[in-house]
Amino acid sequence: MMIFKLPDLAEGLPDAEIVEWLVAEGDQVTEDQPMVSMETAKAVVEVPSPYTGKIVKFYGQAGDIINTHDPLAGFEVEGETSDIVEEVAAEPAVEAPPEENSSDSGTVVGEMETSNKVVSDAALVGGVKVTPAVRAMARKLKVDLASVPATGKGGVVTAKDVKTYAASPGAKTPAPRTTTTASPSSRPAPAPAARVEASGEWENIRGTRRTMARIMSAAHSEVVATTLMDDADIHAWQHGQDITVRLLRCLWAGAQAEPGLNAWYDGKQNMRMLHKGMDVGMAVDTADGLFVAALRDIHSKSPGDIRSDINRLRDNVINRSIPPEDLKDYTIVLSNFGVFAGRYATPIVTPPCVSIIAAGKLRNEVVPILGGFEVHRMIPLSLTFDHRASTGGEAARFLKAMIEDLALPQ
Numbered sequence: 001m002m003i004f005k006l007p008d009l010a011e012g013l014p015d016a017e018i019v020e021w022l023v024a025e026g027d028q029v030t031e032d033q034p035m036v037s038m039e040t041a042k043a044v045v046e047v048p049s050p051y052t053g054k055i056v057k058f059y060g061q062a063g064d065i066i067n068t069h070d071p072l073a074g075f076e077v078e079g080e081t082s083d084i085v086e087e088v089a090a091e092p093a094v095e096a097p098p099e100e101n102s103s104d105s106g107t108v109v110g111e112m113e114t115s116n117k118v119v120s121d122a123a124l125v126g127g128v129k130v131t132p133a134v135r136a137m138a139r140k141l142k143v144d145l146a147s148v149p150a151t152g153k154g155g156v157v158t159a160k161d162v163k164t165y166a167a168s169p170g171a172k173t174p175a176p177r178t179t180t181t182a183s184p185s186s187r188p189a190p191a192p193a194a195r196v197e198a199s200g201e202w203e204n205i206r207g208t209r210r211t212m213a214r215i216m217s218a219a220h221s222e223v224v225a226t227t228l229m230d231d232a233d234i235h236a237w238q239h240g241q242d243i244t245v246r247l248l249r250c251l252w253a254g255a256q257a258e259p260g261l262n263a264w265y266d267g268k269q270n271m272r273m274l275h276k277g278m279d280v281g282m283a284v285d286t287a288d289g290l291f292v293a294a295l296r297d298i299h300s301k302s303p304g305d306i307r308s309d310i311n312r313l314r315d316n317v318i319n320r321s322i323p324p325e326d327l328k329d330y331t332i333v334l335s336n337f338g339v340f341a342g343r344y345a346t347p348i349v350t351p352p353c354v355s356i357i358a359a360g361k362l363r364n365e366v367v368p369i370l371g372g373f374e375v376h377r378m379i380p381l382s383l384t385f386d387h388r389a390s391t392g393g394e395a396a397r398f399l400k401a402m403i404e405d406l407a408l409p410q
Contacts, residue, residue: 208289235376257401264352265389281330
């Protein structure tokens with residue numbers, strides 16, 4: 001059997017989640033035929049078959065997370081032999097004695113692979129002997145295998161044991177602990193405070209949110225972040241100005257004044273790269289989490305071309321069809337959270353970029369002028385930068401150039 005391992009679907013990602021198998025076990029497939037949809041950091045990617053042959057085994061189902069370079073599917077390919085030995089579970093394994101009732105070796109809701117192999121789950125207190133199918137059933141029913149009495153031969157937990165335990169009251173509501181102590185006083189003990197039960201349910205963080213959490217945690221632990229804030233006066237703007245396009249243009253104005261903010265920094269090698277062009281990572285908020293996709297060559301495009309690229313990016317986000325190459329290698333990031341609410345922010349810089357700019361909600365503000373006052377439109381700006389790679393002076397000059405460009409009539 002030829003074993004196909006999950007490739008790196010986007011640069012450096014440690015894993016991906018199975019969204020949907022586009023073929024079934026036993027199907028004949030051709031090379032490059034779409035085989036499975038996988039959710040990466042920010043997009044759903046179709047993975048093609050690497051062989052022409054028969055699919056004999058899946059190593060995961062919809063919702064399962066597969067580590068990069070771990071087995072994804074097994075193939076029978078005519079004329080090919082494999083020296084790859086299929087990996088078994090890392091836990092110490094023991095063979096289960098034959099069961100009189102073989103129903104425990106069946107599948108779970110028709111989705112899990114049948115297996116009579118019993119593994120000792122060393123992660124549980126005391127160790128638990130259980131088949132993969134029964135362990136999957138316990139996971140589905142939210143049953144702690146360490147609490148299930150085993151009735152199978154050799155101390156194996158069976159499917160019947162899991163179902164019986166799941167149906168018992170103790171599986172959902174543990175019995176309260178009681179203690180008796182001698183009281184030195186005849187006064188009655190105070191009544192315990194009423195316990196407040198949580199009203200929600202725990203759920204796994206998956207897909208985009210899982211990746212976002214990992215990236216944000218890594219950025220927080222690595223970057224030395226500092227934020228500058230100021231306002232851009234856009235009172236002089238002519239009618240019909242595209243706010244997002246103007247924001248993107250002013251980033252290039254900032255980079256021309258101070259290239260050190262349109263850069264990458266490698267903290268391990270203590271090196272930085274100043275970019276000659278500008279690819280802006282545009283942050284897009286969705287119900288599934290935050291997407292950051294690149295708008296390429298902002299420095300050399302017309303306002304009309306930039307607007308077309310913005311529309312294409314948003315359509316790709318909505319359709320979850322962002323090409324993997326658009327999810328990396330941007331040189332600076334823009335977050336326009338002001339379309340919703342908020343004036344200033346401290347956005348997170350994600351390496352290797354050294355800066356991110358956030359635009360807050362536009363507002364009208366009374367401005368003193370010679371001989372009186374006027375009401376001007378203002379855009380609040382927040383610039384967060386990695387202080388390991390840039391100085392405060394560099395960041396201030398970058399922000400100043402942005403403000404001056406935004407003040408222009410067009």
